[in-house]
Amino acid sequence: MSDVSLGMPQLPAPDYPADVRARLEADAKEVIARYPGSRSALLPLLHLVQSEEGHVTRTGVRFCAEQLGLTTAEVTAVSTFYSMYRRKPGGDYQVGVCTNTLCAVMGGDAIFDELKEHLGVGNGETTEDGAVSLEHIECNAACDFAPVVMVNWEFFDNQTPQSAKQLVDDLRAGRTVEPTRGAPLCTYKDTARMLAGFPDERPGAVEATGGAGPASLVGLRLAKGEGVPGRGADHVISPRTADHPKGQQRPTHPSSHDAPQETSASDPHHPAGPAAEEGE
Structure with missing residues (x-):
């Protein structure tokens, strides 16, 4: 039919x-x-x-x-619903630049614009040599390492326009390119077979698969009261303000979001309470 x-x-x-x-x-x-x-x-x-x-x-x-x-x-x-399925031929390497909010403000938009000019292609297009397809992508849960570029869904963290251009030049030249973390890079077709559920049988690929990076684990270390990476082993942060008796100075934190903060008292002139019933 x-x-x-x-x-x-x-x-x-x-x-x-x-x-x-x-x-x-x-x-x-x-x-x-x-x-x-x-x-x-x-x-x-x-x-x-x-x-x-x-x-x-x-x-x-x-x-x-x-x-x-x-x-x-x-x-x-x-x-045709899922973006990970191509509808037309593409390159051996799918280069995705995250342009979601955090990566964008950290430089993702600039990286994407410079790659388009450098490669001479637009979004969703492929270079003439068939090596690289370029696309802008949504969040890949790697905000700690923004701006992030992905090649066949492997992470290349903390990129700049210069490093991203060097990355695509290396891919087109056939030079070895290693992701920031995770398994070694392979072609788009090989990646698709793994996504179908078949194992990566390349030597060392399984051992190279990494987990969360150090930046992603800072919050966990803070919650456990461990030292903050890069601030010395003696810089310990307690997860609860109750651990600090009244009158003692609380430890400082790398940012206002790294530990629970005391909230201010309610505004006595605008107390919060149950919503008034209509007609009261």
Whole structure:
């Protein structure tokens, strides 16, 4: 049955070569077996077909539909909803610049603008050599390290326009680039296969996977009353103001947000109370 788009019939999507289809069917069977309901396997299956061609093609959509007993319209609706599924060919390295609030004010907007000029591409576009696709992205939960650039969803923290331009130049030149933390960098297709749920079998990749960075752990250390990194081991902060007897000076903190603060007394001229009923 042909797809229908805007009332115009389209030719059936071409199929994968026999050897590729056999390999993908074996992988798909493994993915589907993880779920009690096969429909739940659609997201990883879309990553699987994306790992084959670098984006979700009509062939990939039809393959997912056949494996899960869905219509191509149902698969297309999901693949076009999530931004991590490409709708057109892209580069080996997806370079995303966070332009959400904190990264933006810390320099993310400037990085994104300079990369567009440096690479000669706009948002969602790919360099002529097919190496780099550029996009602005939303928060990646790395605000402690703003501004952040991500390459195939690996972190490059505390970037500047200069370091970001050097980063993309190295990627285009084929030079080794190491993320600030986490696993080694790999191509977009390899990343897509991992997102489908298959292990990263490169030597040392598992051992290199990191957790939260030091900046993210400052709050936890403060809550435990430990020393603040970079301020000496004897700079200890207690998590509770009750730990400091009245009359003793409270310790200083790196910022006003690093420890609980005493609140001021209520305004006696504007006391807070239950909302008055209408008509009172």
